[in-house]
Amino acid sequence: MPSSTLASGTASAPAGWAGRRRVRRLQLLVPLAVVGGVAALAAFAPLLTPYGAETIDPLLRMALPSPAHLLGTDEFGRDILSRVAYGARITLLVSVASIGLAVCVGTLLGSAAAFFGGAIDLLVMRIADGLLSFPPILLAIYVITFLGPSVVNVILVIALLYIPRFARVAHAATLSVRETEYVQAAQAQGARPARILRRAVLPNIAAPLFVQASLGLGHAILLESGLSFLGLGAPPPAPSWGRMIEQSSRFMTLSVWPVVWPASIVSGTVLAFNLLGDALRDWLDPRLRGSV
Amino acid sequence: MRGKILAGLLVVAVLGVPAVVGGAPGPAVACPVQGGVLRFGLYRDPTGLDPHLNFGATSSSLQGNVYDTLVEYDARGNLGPGLAESWAQPQPTVYIFKLRRNVTFHDGTPLVAADVLYSFKRILDPQTKATRQKEFEDLVESTRAQGDYTVEVRLKHPSATFLDILAGRETFIVSKKWADAGGDFKKAMNGTGAFRLASYEPNVRYILERYPKAWDPACLDRVELVPILDDRARVNALRSGQADFVEYLPWQDTEFLMRERGFRVYRGFEVFNMIRLNPTRPPLTNPKVRQALNFAINRETVSLTAFGGQAQLMDGFLLRKDAWAYNPETSKVWKYDPQRALALLKEAGVMRPGDLHLVLESANLTVHLDTAQVVATMLRSFGATVDLKINDVATLFQKRVTGDFMMMMDGLSLPWADPDFYYRYFHSTGTAYAAAVKFKDERLDQLLEEGQRITDRTKRKAIYADAERALFQEAPWIFIVWRPQAEAARSAVKGYVRLPGGLGAFSVGYFNHIWIEK
Numbered sequence: 001m002p003s004s005t006l007a008s009g010t011a012s013a014p015a016g017w018a019g020r021r022r023v024r025r026l027q028l029l030v031p032l033a034v035v036g037g038v039a040a041l042a043a044f045a046p047l048l049t050p051y052g053a054e055t056i057d058p059l060l061r062m063a064l065p066s067p068a069h070l071l072g073t074d075e076f077g078r079d080i081l082s083r084v085a086y087g088a089r090i091t092l093l094v095s096v097a098s099i100g101l102a103v104c105v106g107t108l109l110g111s112a113a114a115f116f117g118g119a120i121d122l123l124v125m126r127i128a129d130g131l132l133s134f135p136p137i138l139l140a141i142y143v144i145t146f147l148g149p150s151v152v153n154v155i156l157v158i159a160l161l162y163i164p165r166f167a168r169v170a171h172a173a174t175l176s177v178r179e180t181e182y183v184q185a186a187q188a189q190g191a192r193p194a195r196i197l198r199r200a201v202l203p204n205i206a207a208p209l210f211v212q213a214s215l216g217l218g219h220a221i222l223l224e225s226g227l228s229f230l231g232l233g234a235p236p237p238a239p240s241w242g243r244m245i246e247q248s249s250r251f252m253t254l255s256v257w258p259v260v261w262p263a264s265i266v267s268g269t270v271l272a273f274n275l276l277g278d279a280l281r282d283w284l285d286p287r288l289r290g291s292v
Numbered sequence: 293m294r295g296k297i298l299a300g301l302l303v304v305a306v307l308g309v310p311a312v313v314g315g316a317p318g319p320a321v322a323c324p325v326q327g328g329v330l331r332f333g334l335y336r337d338p339t340g341l342d343p344h345l346n347f348g349a350t351s352s353s354l355q356g357n358v359y360d361t362l363v364e365y366d367a368r369g370n371l372g373p374g375l376a377e378s379w380a381q382p383q384p385t386v387y388i389f390k391l392r393r394n395v396t397f398h399d400g401t402p403l404v405a406a407d408v409l410y411s412f413k414r415i416l417d418p419q420t421k422a423t424r425q426k427e428f429e430d431l432v433e434s435t436r437a438q439g440d441y442t443v444e445v446r447l448k449h450p451s452a453t454f455l456d457i458l459a460g461r462e463t464f465i466v467s468k469k470w471a472d473a474g475g476d477f478k479k480a481m482n483g484t485g486a487f488r489l490a491s492y493e494p495n496v497r498y499i500l501e502r503y504p505k506a507w508d509p510a511c512l513d514r515v516e517l518v519p520i521l522d523d524r525a526r527v528n529a530l531r532s533g534q535a536d537f538v539e540y541l542p543w544q545d546t547e548f549l550m551r552e553r554g555f556r557v558y559r560g561f562e563v564f565n566m567i568r569l570n571p572t573r574p575p576l577t578n579p580k581v582r583q584a585l586n587f588a589i590n591r592e593t594v595s596l597t598a599f600g601g602q603a604q605l606m607d608g609f610l611l612r613k614d615a616w617a618y619n620p621e622t623s624k625v626w627k628y629d630p631q632r633a634l635a636l637l638k639e640a641g642v643m644r645p646g647d648l649h650l651v652l653e654s655a656n657l658t659v660h661l662d663t664a665q666v667v668a669t670m671l672r673s674f675g676a677t678v679d680l681k682i683n684d685v686a687t688l689f690q691k692r693v694t695g696d697f698m699m700m701m702d703g704l705s706l707p708w709a710d711p712d713f714y715y716r717y718f719h720s721t722g723t724a725y726a727a728a729v730k731f732k733d734e735r736l737d738q739l740l741e742e743g744q745r746i747t748d749r750t751k752r753k754a755i756y757a758d759a760e761r762a763l764f765q766e767a768p769w770i771f772i773v774w775r776p777q778a779e780a781a782r783s784a785v786k787g788y789v790r791l792p793g794g795l796g797a798f799s800v801g802y803f804n805h806i807w808i809e810k
Contacts, residue, residue, distance in 0.1 A: 054669045058596035075544075076597045076666065149682060231656055235682050237665040250523060250658070251544050 028279040034272035038265070042092050045085035053086035053239040054078065062255035074244070074258040075251045076237075083239035084265055090233075090240045091269075094151060095220035098158035103213050105159070106166025111201055113167070114174035115193065125171060128164035136161050136219075137226055144232040151234050154227055158220050169212050173205035180204075207284040211277050218273030225266045241266050323511035328808040330512050330785065332800075333526045334519040335540035336685070337495045342477050343464035344415050344422040349563070349705050349797035350539070352461055353517060354498055356801020358398075359464030359483035362389055362408065363455050369709060369792045371455050375403065375465055375484060375507075376443075384450035384747065385433070391441040395507045397467040398481075398488040405437035410468035412445075423462040426723055427716075431457075449745050452752065456708035461798070486510035486804035495519055500803070511787070511807035523658060527780075530555070536785050536808070539800060541778040542658065543600040549780050558788060559778040561604050562796030565594075565663045567652065567770035568692075568700040570729040575648055576698065580640035582767035586626050587633035588645075588674045589667055595773050598662035603773035609760045610706065610713065612774075614793050617711040617753045622760035626771055630674060645675030653681045654701035655688040663772060664701040695728035703775065706794035711756045713794075715740040718759075718768060725768070736762045784809040 041048070049070075057077035065072045071080035113124040131139075140157045147153040177183060178201070186196050227233045228242030236243060241262045248258030338351040343359045364374035376389035395403040412435050415422040422428070431454060433446040447454060457463060467475070470482045481489040486509055487500035498517040502510045518535070520526040527545045529535040531552075541549065541557065549555045567585075575581045595603035608623035634645065642648060650671065654664035661682065668678045683691070691697050704724070706713050717725040719740045720732035736759060743755040777796055781788060787806045790799045 054672065056593060056597055056666060056669050058590075058593040061597065076669075231682065235680050236661065237669050237680070250542060253548050254544055 024279075024282065027275065028283060031272040031275035031279065034268060035276060038088050038269050038272075039092065041085045042088035045082070045089060048085050049079055049082040051079040051082045053082045054237045055082075062251065062258065064255075065257065071261045072255075072257040074248055075255075078239075080244075080258060080261050083244055084241070084261055087239040087241045087244060087262065088265075090151065090238065091221055091224055094155050094158065094224045094233075095217050098155045098220050099162060099213055099216045101155070101159035102162030102166050102216065103209060106163040107170040107202070107205075107209060109163070110167035110170030111174040111197055111205065114171045115178060115197060115201065124167065128167045131160070131164040132168070136223060140223060140227055141230065141232060144227060149227075149232045149235060154224055154233055157227075158223055161223070162216050162220070165216065166209065166212060169208050170205055173208050174201055177201050177204045210284060211281040214273055214277035214280055218270045218277070221266065221273065222270050323807050324786070325807045325810055326511055327513050328511075329514045329516065330537060330803065330806060330808065331516045331518065331535045332803075333529050333535040333538035334517050335526070336521055337519045338498065338517070341479065341481050341489075342420075343466055343481070343483070344411075344420055344424070344462055344477075346423040346462045352797055353539070353800040353803070354489075354500075355461060355464065355481075356485075356798065357487045357500055357515070357803045358481045358485045358489055359466070360485050361459050361464055363459045365459055365791055365795055365798060367789045367791065369795050371459055374459070375408075379455075385447040387445045387447070387454065388438075389443045389445070391443065392507055393441060395484050396505050397470060397484055398503055399467065399470055401467055401469045403465070403467075403484055404440045405443045406440075407468050408443045408465055409435050409437055410471065411463070411465045414466065414471075415463060423723075424457060424460065426721070427457055450747050451744060452747050453708060453710045453712040453744070456710050456712075460707055461801070487515060490514075506804070508804055510804035512803065515803050530780055530782070533782075537779065537781040537788075539779045540659070541780050543602050543776055543778075546602065546776065546778045546780075547600065554783055555780055556783045556785070557778055557780045558790045558799075559776055560790050560792075560796035560799075561774040561776060562794045563703050563705045563777045564606055564610070564774045565603075565660070565701070565703045565772045566606070567667065567772065568697070568702055568725060568729070569768055569770065570695060570698050570700075571731050571768065572695075572729060573698040575640070575642060578640040579766050580636045581642060581648070582770075583765075584633040584636035584640070585671070585770050586767050587629045587636065588676075589670050589770060589772070590628040591626070591773055592628070593670065594663055594666050597666050599773065599775055602776040606771040606773050609763055609771065610717075611711055611756065611760070612793070615709070615711065616749065617756045619753070619757040619760060622757060622764065625764050633674065646677070648676035649679075650676055651679045651681060651698045652701060653683055653688065653691065653697045653699065655685050656682050657685065659703055659775060660701045663775075667701070667770070667772070693728055695730070699770075705777075705797045709794055711752070712740075712744055714756065714759055714763075715744055718763065718766075731766075731768050733762060733766050736766065 055078060057073065059077065060073050061077040062075055063069055063073040069079050069081065071084065074080055074083065109124050113121040139161060143157045143160070144153055183196060183200050186200050224233060225242035228240040229246045231243070231246070233242055234240045244262040245259055245266070252259055332353060334353065335350050338354040339347040340351070343355055361374045362376040363371050363379070366372045375392055375395060377392045379387055379389045381387055389408070391403060391405060391408070397403060412428070412432065414420050415424055416428050416432065418425060431447050431451055433448045436444045438444055464483065466477065467482050471477070475482055484507070486503060486506040488503045490499045490501040492498040500515040500517065502513050520529055520535070520538070523542045526535070526538045527541065530538045546557055546559060550557045569576050569582050569585070571577055571582070591605040591607060595601055595605060607626045611618050611623070637645060652664055652668055654660050664680060668680045671678045688700070691700065692702070707716060716722050718731065718736055720726050720737050725731065739755050739759045739762065743752055743759065746752055746755070779800070785806060785808055788799070789802070789805070790796055
């Protein structure tokens with residue numbers, strides 16, 4: 001991705017320019033469409049299928065895709081499309097809520113630490129480094145084992161894992177913004193620190209945070225699916241993508257569809273969020289902005 | 293395939309081995325092949341070594357092969373000689389056991405009457421927390437040795453189940469000398485069985501080595517018990533040749549392996565899935581609500597979805613057709629009948645099922661969780677609010693004992709074949725259910741006490757029929773299915789016999805009769 005950005009930035013021939021612009025636009029629009037599609041799936045789940053996510057049909061287990069069940073049914077005779085759609089609700093709720101929480105808390109801590117410096121800076125950033133040194137999935141498993149599996153706990157754990165990441169990004173960005181003339185001007189005018197942070201710093205560090213949030217959403221989905229795959233997410237029979245994969249993979253000798261669908265949608269969504277993050281970075285970068 | 297079996301039969305015939313082909317549990321049978329190693333994939337860690345504590349059915353493969361009991365079940369499920377080569381009952385309350393001579397413990401000391409007395413004493417000692425402590429305390433009046441090889445046991449009252457208790461997995465005979473010398477039953481094993489525990493590492497492996505001086509010696513040189521917790525990994529270990537034998541076969545692999553060449557599947561229905569109800573927690577305080585829950589679930593659907601249609605429906609209670617006390621009248625009482633469930637709820641003052649707020653606890657084991665999921669879904673579609681909580685196995689075992697639950701998904705196997713098992717569950721002092729949740733029904737208490745003391749079968753049959761009628765009124769559990777329980781082995785593994793009826797879980801305690809075809 002970064003190499004293509006460079007190439008487009010230095011492009012000179014008009015014909016190649018137009019083609020690359022089209023590619024760049026697609027790089028933004030395709031992942032956006034996938035993310036939008038998943039969001040629509042979650043939002044309109046009850047309208048999409050006549051079945052509930054937990055409705056059992058004992059006589060129609062592991063059915064192949066058909067007009068009645070577009071993606072087939074799982075080993076309990078539950079409609080896979082319904083489960084994927086309702087599962088999107090859980091997954092999106094978890095990822096949006098946890099990353100939202102992490103953005104708010106992390107940005108506040110990171111930019112405040114950078115702005116004030118000194119002991120606060122040292123304390124906040126060392127704690128953040130400490131948390132970053134844990135492998136994410138292990139820390140998550142550890143905490144969930146203590147707190148017990150539930151949607152709220154998964155949100156809290158993912159937020160906890162991502163707070164230091166956002167704090168780091170906000171910290172670095174604030175450090176460079178702090179020395180700019182407009183911040184110094186605001187200080188000279190006697191503005192209070194809170195006002196400076198809100199009016200002068202935050203708008204100018206938003207771009208990298210935005211990109212980081214998009215990447216974070218993808219990671220959060222992966223983490224949530226991983227945790228529910230291990231049985232540490234929303235308890236069954238609630239449909240969550242990770243648990244769907246885990247449960248149905250026991251029956252792969254009999255039918256692969258109940259695994260293939262949730263697995264593809266997890267990878268597709270995560271990939272889309274990652275591509276979206278990359279595209280956003282290019283798009284938000286002021287040096288490249290004019291080229292889209 | 294068939295040719296091989298015929299050839300095997302011929303070999304057996306030529307060697308003049310008794311007609312029980314495949315080495316049934318019981319007295320020694322010559323081994324068609326001597327030696328070899330059996331790698332056995334366990335469903336979970338055996339959890340403990342103490343020979344007087346029950347650690348669940350999975351521990352049978354460890355304890356049952358290292359230790360012996362006074363009496364043992366044979367391949368047909370009948371009681372036969374074990375460490376006692378014979379016994380007499382001169383009065384209804386007196387048993388005289390004649391011990392086998394030349395039996396030695398794995399440390400080399402001979403088995404004598406003092407060891408049996410010591411084992412009884414250890415089970416009775418509340419400090420041991422033995423699983424059968426209560427039964428022994430209720431039953432055993434006194435024990436006395438007559439010489440080194442005769443033990444006399446006097447009971448407080450006649451008991452129809454005393455010998456069944458002695459054949460159980462919780463009443464193994466241990467060495468007094470070894471214990472006196474400081475042996476720790478929780479850290480090492482010193483039995484009289486065909487295998488001795490050579491080494492172990494919890495959760496990793498348990499190595500059993502052939503004890504050459506055993507009274508019923510093994511064909512195999514060694515058995516390696518390896519816990520492989522993941523169902524798929526366990527089945528794959530068998531298919532890839534890393535294991536010779538695996539237990540707790542998931543139903544989907546049962547069907548698959550039955551068709552596959554080179555493997556043999558052994559299946560029985562001794563374990564039942566049910567939901568323990570806690571009658572001290574509203575709304576379950578009302579028996580009508582508990583009955584309604586039994587009518588609100590569709591057992592056929594559970595069997596189809598959680599067990600691929602392989603389970604047997606539990607539409608009655610714990611006595612099945614093969615039991616002598618079986619009563620057809622009380623055996624088909626639970627049906628899926630939502631109308632009746634609604635009517636019962638109304639009688640209980642619950643006007644809408646939506647007013648039922650239920651909490652169902654389950655262990656994180658597929659054999660439990662699949663059933664729990666289906667039941668939760670069915671009760672939700674009936675209208676109730678169901679909160680499904682998942683626990684690890686240790687926490688669930690804890691809650692079983694403390695009674696800290698409203699509804700608990702569980703799977704049990706019967707401790708013995710005699711209907712006296714009802715006492716352990718449903719008598720108000722019953723250690724396997726009632727005591728923990730303060731379940732008490734005067735009539736049931738009276739019937740179950742009577743059933744224990746009377747030995748006449750016709751009378752007992754009538755008593756247990758009455759007890760089942762009382763159970764129908766009280767509905768202390770949601771009775772669900774007898775789940776398929778299966779093991780699979782490479783087809784070269786011979787001599788494994790699944791015990792009939794409720795005794796299936798005992799089968800893995802007889803590795804001494806297994807041999808591996810070359």
